[in-house]
Amino acid sequence: MALSFIPFDAPLGARVTGLDITRLGPDEAGQLYDAWLKYHVLVIHGPIVSEDQLVDFGACFGKIENARRRSSLASRPEIMVISNIRENGQTVGALPDGELTFHYDRIHQKVPNKAGVLHALEVPDAGGETLFADMCLAYETLPADTRKRLDGLTALNTYEYGQTHAENKKLAQDAPTAVHPVVRTVPETGRKALFVCRLMTDRILGLSETESRELLDSLCDHAEDERFVYAHRWQAGDILVWDNRCAMHARRDFDGSQRRLMKRVTVGESRAPQ
Numbered sequence: 001m002a003l004s005f006i007p008f009d010a011p012l013g014a015r016v017t018g019l020d021i022t023r024l025g026p027d028e029a030g031q032l033y034d035a036w037l038k039y040h041v042l043v044i045h046g047p048i049v050s051e052d053q054l055v056d057f058g059a060c061f062g063k064i065e066n067a068r069r070r071s072s073l074a075s076r077p078e079i080m081v082i083s084n085i086r087e088n089g090q091t092v093g094a095l096p097d098g099e100l101t102f103h104y105d106r107i108h109q110k111v112p113n114k115a116g117v118l119h120a121l122e123v124p125d126a127g128g129e130t131l132f133a134d135m136c137l138a139y140e141t142l143p144a145d146t147r148k149r150l151d152g153l154t155a156l157n158t159y160e161y162g163q164t165h166a167e168n169k170k171l172a173q174d175a176p177t178a179v180h181p182v183v184r185t186v187p188e189t190g191r192k193a194l195f196v197c198r199l200m201t202d203r204i205l206g207l208s209e210t211e212s213r214e215l216l217d218s219l220c221d222h223a224e225d226e227r228f229v230y231a232h233r234w235q236a237g238d239i240l241v242w243d244n245r246c247a248m249h250a251r252r253d254f255d256g257s258q259r260r261l262m263k264r265v266t267v268g269e270s271r272a273p274q
Contacts, residue, residue: 127254193246
């Protein structure tokens with residue numbers, strides 16, 4: 001069965017059909033990569049797969065990195081567990097509970113990752129949706145004078161790992177920080193994407209503190225507008241891959257008494273945003 005990509009009724013995202021994840025070859029990998037560039041988010045509804053199969057799927061989009069944090073629920077070093085499950089009162093996964101505001105993964109590091117892949121094993125009855133916002137479209141719909149103003153600007157990005165809201169960050173002296181363009185380019189397509197986020201971008205350099213705050217708030221308000229957002233309601237077995245260079249994401253709150261378990265692989269990048 002040939003692969004098909006069915007666009008969502010949303011600004012970004014498509015469902016993949018006809019994929020046998022146990023039989024991935026170069027042709028399937030190429031089709032997936034091209035569709036990922038076009039839609040920014042791909043979703044496969046299917047059965048729960050093995051960690052080996054999840055890693056092989058992620059490798060269609062680039063080199064897989066080892067997880068920053070290991071879990072007793074994962075056997076391969078590439079697998080990161082995101083879960084609210086607790087054993088002896090301790091979480092067995094990262095980012096366990098509640099809402100998570102819009103962000104780009106690792107924008108606070110010199111070379112943010114290229115893509116992320118999530119596989120849902122257990123999901124709550126309601127809530128916990130992951131939101132994705134199309135930052136190419138957000139940039140392209142800015143007023144022309146704003147786009148001109150952003151040309152050449154850079155921003156400082158910081159993060160305290162585990163925090164879900166910017167106002168709660170308490171940065172250690174050695175916390176990683178990175179300066180990136182406010183607008184970056186996706187190398188394969190040449191499209192420009194707004195590259196700031198509410199959770200991690202602290203200030204725009206070269207502007208006064210007041211000007212920076214006003215501009216950042218305006219850009220984040222624009223970027224989070226519903227007209228740019230796809231909300232993914234998880235089903236057990238779902239596999240989702242997103243382009244971390246041009247699609248930021250967030251998570252809605254959910255009932256913490258219900259189990260949520262996901263496994264993730266991270267696709268690395270070799271060069272800093274430009």
